[in-house]
Amino acid sequence: MANKTSTHAHPKHLYHHFIDSEQQFSAAKMGMWIFLGTEILMFGGLFAAYIIYRAWYPELFTMASHELNTIWGAVNTVVLIGSSLTVAMAIKSAQLNQKRNIAINLGITIALACVFMVIKYFEYTHKFHLGIYPGEFYTFDGIEHPKANIFFSLYYLMTGLHGIHVTIGIGLMSWLLWRSLKGDYDSEYYTPVEITGLYWHLVDIIWIFLFPLFYLID
Amino acid sequence: MSGHEHHISSDKLLLGVGGALLLLTIVTVGVHYLALPSPWSIIVAMIVAVFKGTLVALFFMNLYWDEKFNLMILISAFVFLALLVLLTLIDTLFREIPVPSF
Amino acid sequence: MATAEASSNMKKVQVRRYKPEENADTNYLNAESGLRSWLLTKDHKRIGILYLIATTFFFFFGGLLALGIRMELWTPAATFIEADTYNQLFTLHGVIMIFLFLVPAVPAILGNFFLPMQIGAKDVAFPKLNLASWYIYMIGAIGTIFVIFAGGIDTGWTFYMPYSSTTGGAVTFMSFGVFILGFSSILTGINFITTIHKMRAPGITWGKLPLFCWSLYATSIIQILATPVLAITLALVGMERLLGIGIFDPALGGDPVLFQHFFWFYSHPAVYIMIVPGFGVVSEIVSTFSKKTIFGYWAIAMSSLAIAFISFLVWGHHMFVSGQASLANMVFSFLTFLVGIPTGIKMFNWLATMHKGSISLKTPMLYILGFFFLFTVGGLTGIALATIAIDIHLHDTYYVVAHFHFVMVGGMVMAYLGGLYYWWPKMSGRMYNETLGKISALLVFLGFNVTFLPQFVMGAQGMPRRYFNYIDQFQGFHQVSTIGAFILGIGFAMVFYNLVKSLFNGEKASANPWNSRALEWQVASPAPPHNFDHIPVLIHGPYDYHKPMADFQLGLAQTNGHEPEMGTHIEADKEVEMKD
Numbered sequence: 001m002a003n004k005t006s007t008h009a010h011p012k013h014l015y016h017h018f019i020d021s022e023q024q025f026s027a028a029k030m031g032m033w034i035f036l037g038t039e040i041l042m043f044g045g046l047f048a049a050y051i052i053y054r055a056w057y058p059e060l061f062t063m064a065s066h067e068l069n070t071i072w073g074a075v076n077t078v079v080l081i082g083s084s085l086t087v088a089m090a091i092k093s094a095q096l097n098q099k100r101n102i103a104i105n106l107g108i109t110i111a112l113a114c115v116f117m118v119i120k121y122f123e124y125t126h127k128f129h130l131g132i133y134p135g136e137f138y139t140f141d142g143i144e145h146p147k148a149n150i151f152f153s154l155y156y157l158m159t160g161l162h163g164i165h166v167t168i169g170i171g172l173m174s175w176l177l178w179r180s181l182k183g184d185y186d187s188e189y190y191t192p193v194e195i196t197g198l199y200w201h202l203v204d205i206i207w208i209f210l211f212p213l214f215y216l217i218d
Numbered sequence: 219m220s221g222h223e224h225h226i227s228s229d230k231l232l233l234g235v236g237g238a239l240l241l242l243t244i245v246t247v248g249v250h251y252l253a254l255p256s257p258w259s260i261i262v263a264m265i266v267a268v269f270k271g272t273l274v275a276l277f278f279m280n281l282y283w284d285e286k287f288n289l290m291i292l293i294s295a296f297v298f299l300a301l302l303v304l305l306t307l308i309d310t311l312f313r314e315i316p317v318p319s320f
Numbered sequence: 321m322a323t324a325e326a327s328s329n330m331k332k333v334q335v336r337r338y339k340p341e342e343n344a345d346t347n348y349l350n351a352e353s354g355l356r357s358w359l360l361t362k363d364h365k366r367i368g369i370l371y372l373i374a375t376t377f378f379f380f381f382g383g384l385l386a387l388g389i390r391m392e393l394w395t396p397a398a399t400f401i402e403a404d405t406y407n408q409l410f411t412l413h414g415v416i417m418i419f420l421f422l423v424p425a426v427p428a429i430l431g432n433f434f435l436p437m438q439i440g441a442k443d444v445a446f447p448k449l450n451l452a453s454w455y456i457y458m459i460g461a462i463g464t465i466f467v468i469f470a471g472g473i474d475t476g477w478t479f480y481m482p483y484s485s486t487t488g489g490a491v492t493f494m495s496f497g498v499f500i501l502g503f504s505s506i507l508t509g510i511n512f513i514t515t516i517h518k519m520r521a522p523g524i525t526w527g528k529l530p531l532f533c534w535s536l537y538a539t540s541i542i543q544i545l546a547t548p549v550l551a552i553t554l555a556l557v558g559m560e561r562l563l564g565i566g567i568f569d570p571a572l573g574g575d576p577v578l579f580q581h582f583f584w585f586y587s588h589p590a591v592y593i594m595i596v597p598g599f600g601v602v603s604e605i606v607s608t609f610s611k612k613t614i615f616g617y618w619a620i621a622m623s624s625l626a627i628a629f630i631s632f633l634v635w636g637h638h639m640f641v642s643g644q645a646s647l648a649n650m651v652f653s654f655l656t657f658l659v660g661i662p663t664g665i666k667m668f669n670w671l672a673t674m675h676k677g678s679i680s681l682k683t684p685m686l687y688i689l690g691f692f693f694l695f696t697v698g699g700l701t702g703i704a705l706a707t708i709a710i711d712i713h714l715h716d717t718y719y720v721v722a723h724f725h726f727v728m729v730g731g732m733v734m735a736y737l738g739g740l741y742y743w744w745p746k747m748s749g750r751m752y753n754e755t756l757g758k759i760s761a762l763l764v765f766l767g768f769n770v771t772f773l774p775q776f777v778m779g780a781q782g783m784p785r786r787y788f789n790y791i792d793q794f795q796g797f798h799q800v801s802t803i804g805a806f807i808l809g810i811g812f813a814m815v816f817y818n819l820v821k822s823l824f825n826g827e828k829a830s831a832n833p834w835n836s837r838a839l840e841w842q843v844a845s846p847a848p849p850h851n852f853d854h855i856p857v858l859i860h861g862p863y864d865y866h867k868p869m870a871d872f873q874l875g876l877a878q879t880n881g882h883e884p885e886m887g888t889h890i891e892a893d894k895e896v897e898m899k900d
Contacts, residue, residue: 015447016442016443016850017441017442017443017447017519017850019855023518023519025224026285026518027445027446027514027517027518027519028446029284029288030285030287030288030291030513030514030517030518031445031446031449031510031511031514033288033291033292034291034509034510034513034514034544035506035510036291036292036295037291037292037294037295037544037545038295038506038510038544038545038547038548039548040292040295040296040299041295041298041299041302041545041546041548041549042548042549042551042552043552044295044298044299044302044303044548044549044552045302045548045549045552045553045556045582046552047299047303048299048302048303048306048582049556049567049578049582051303051307052303052306052307052310052575052578055307055310055311056310058256062256070247070250074243074247077243078240078243081236081239081240081243082236084236084239084274084278085232085233085235085236085239085278087278088227088232088277088278089229089232092226092227092229092232095224095226096226134563134565135559135563135564135565135566135572136563136564136565136566136572137563137564146573147573149566149572149573150566150567150572150573150574153565153566153567154567156565157556157559157565157567197278197279198279201274201275201278201279202279204274204278205271205274205275208267208270208271208274209267209271211267212246212260212263212264212266212267213263215250216246216247216250216259216260216263217259217260217263287517294545295545298545298632301632301633302549302581302582302585305581305633305635305636305648305651305652306578306581306585308645308647308648308651309577309581309636309639309644309645309647309648310575310578310645311645312645312646312647312648313643313644313645314645314646315643
């Protein structure tokens with residue numbers, strides 16, 4: 001910031017209580033990181049429940065995992081990784097002032113996120129057909145274990161909460177897309193793209209852990 | 219104030235990290251079909267997952283170049299999560315009557 | 321106005337002395353007018369006032385519920401209400417006092433108002449988020465109050481499983497309300513940490529950060545790390561009731577003790593969310609009213625962080641009789657004793673600050689002296705309760721009730737009221753009535769002790785908490801306690817009357833009525849709309865009472881009537897030194 005000597009240039013995105021754009025940008029980023037910390041602990045409660053029940057009933061988790069389709073889980077992992085990549089590309093495009101590429105990359109990201117949700121939808125409905133409902137509505141009798149319902153409660157809670165986050169991400173990303181089409185973001189100001197990107201990567205990281213914990217343990 | 223310019227990742231780096239993540243996904247699924255004996259399958263899967271997560275955090279989320287406090291936030295979130303899990307486990311693993319005694 | 325030159329090892333800057341304007345024409349209260357200007361404000365000071373109004377209302381509402389509880393306990397069994405109503409009374413009293421008053425009070429009112437001023441910023445880092453947090457708080461609060469009309473709730477504020485998944489009433493609604501309140505708390509925490517990191521004015525190094533800011537920093541750490549676990553736990557309670565997911569419900573194969581783990585992982589640190597900001601207020605007031613540099617600055621600052629960390633390691637001491645493993649009992653008991661160390665460090669440093677100080681016994685200081693006595697009792701009885709063998713006897717008795725009221729009311733509320741009196745001139749521009757202030761402080765102190773000291777005795781003799789009925793031998797204790805509650809209530813009402821009355825006919829406050837060295841007192845009273853007309857520069861710390869007043873009130877000199885050159889901005893963590 002030492003080289004920003006223009007005193008009176010006051011860009012329109014700069015709020016009055018910040019000294020300069022750099023302070024505003026790094027504050028927004030730190031705020032987002034702290035929020036991501038809270039997200040980790042919110043998911044963490046469910047991860048803790050998973051670990052505790054797994055320590056109690058290791059055999060249940062191996063048996064019940066057979067009902068989950070590894071291939072579709074892997075496809076979804078690839079889809080989310082791809083969307084993470086395109087978000088990172090969108091930020092890079094913003095930094096290089098390639099306004100059109102911001103929109104293109106965001107568009108691909110939204111499309112991939114939708115693919116993820118569609119696959120999730122088919123996975124859920126397939127289980128509902130078998131009678132694998134969450135909680136006390138669980139009627140499936142293919143697993144010889146009295147606590148099979150607990151495994152699927154955890155499955156629905158964790159992937160469900162993750163799905164909610166993906167959906168919120170789609171919403172945020174659509175808003176970014178709309179604003180980037182208006183040309184609001186450039187190399188001087190791309191804070192919303194950056195911090196939404198951070199959020200999206202965290203959603204990706206959580207799935208990176210959910211995938212082996214549910215799909216790869218049978 | 220930090221005077222440094224924002225880091226701009228090159229296409230090569232981003233695609234390289236994306237490729238590595240793809241490769242690791244294939245590896246972890248492949249290992250799954252090898253059907254390793256019980257504790258090892260999950261251990262290998264989790265090591266791969268941690269590695270993938272680290273790649274995303276460092277290079278997609280730019281923590282590698284960012285101010286270190288942001289990295290500290292991420293690490294402390296995991297540390298406190300570990301506290302939740304470990305201190306709960308010293309109860310649940312050591313109960314006289316193991317599981318819910320109702 | 322003398323101009324001096326300050327230099328850092330980076331650059332030299334022009335520093336100029338700014339005397340605060342007395343009786344300034346515009347301040348944050350009259351800069352804009354109309355209800356709309358308040359409801360859509362992004363000014364941290366006005367948001368603090370919005371929180372003040374809301375929490376005061378809920379405090380008195382919760383207080384009335386407490387009086388209802390005490391009146392009901394005048395005689396064994398039914399005095400004037402039924403057992404079910406009684407259960408709802410104590411549940412609501414707990415929920416309202418904890419989630420609507422204790423958690424937001426000091427951070428969201430005093431913290432919102434004074435954190436930016438103490439670090440020389442114009443506002444918090446995210447003003448819109450700050451306003452959003454107030455709205456989220458109000459939505460959660462209204463939801464919580466609405467529970468009364470939606471069938472009530474009788475689980476106690478702890479929502480223990482499996483009772484909370486089977487009982488009738490509005491548990492789902494209530495857990496949703498508290499879930500929302502949690503987000504408000506998280507947003508405040510995010511805002512404060514970012515503000516402290518990013519918004520400090522030139523010269524405000526970590527070593528010159530006022531201790532109130534340090535305590536808010538520690539509090540925010542707890543808020544952001546613990547609250548999300550409460551959110552997910554309450555979401556699970558809701559899911560348990562809606563879908564029967566069975567994680568916590570033994571009827572479906574779950575484990576209710578797991579609920580207690582998750583719940584106390586938040587709710588024990590939450591105790592420190594309530595009390596640690598109070599510690600910060602105490603540090604400010606003790607130093608100001610002893611006219612002495614705070615003793616052991618770093619010890620006090622670091623002990624706040626230590627308390628924040630240790631608070632996450634001790635939650636199991638609420639569960640000694642829950643069927644938790646003996647190993648866990650021992651570990652948690654041991655870790656709990658550790659909390660006493662940083663808390664003791666604070667107490668000794670405050671007392672050392674007062675030693676040979678020139679102490680003036682104004683109302684804020686009276687509250688702090690009360691705090692010292694009551695919080696020590698509360699803390700030491702906590703050590704007793706952390707001992708497993710003693711806890712087995714005292715668990716769920718009135719001893720516990722007295723203990724946490726000594727910590728929460730005797731500690732946090734006393735510090736909060738002290739802070740409110742202390743900063744009232746800056747918030748309202750008026751002086752309160754000192755005589756009335758002192759009388760009410762003594763009444764609060766007296767009423768509090770009459771209410772809760774008997775509860776230690778009857779608790780130790782076996783009177784269980786939350787019981788509607790009791791055996792005759794306890795009636796004397798209960799009646800003394802009830803009388804005390806009314807004295808306490810009158811004391812609080814007098815505080816309210818005194819402060820509100822000062823708004824109408826209080827003496828106009830000068831900019832710095834306490835001769836404080838802290839930054840928030842170096843501007844006009846009430847505070848100017850954007851806090852500082854200049855970018856403040858700090859050369860001395862906020863507690864340097866041995867330095868002349870003239871060394872304070874410094875700001876970057878303005879060049880040609882414009883904002884100072886940004887190039888002269890000093891690295892916030894570099895030392896700035898006066899050079900005449």
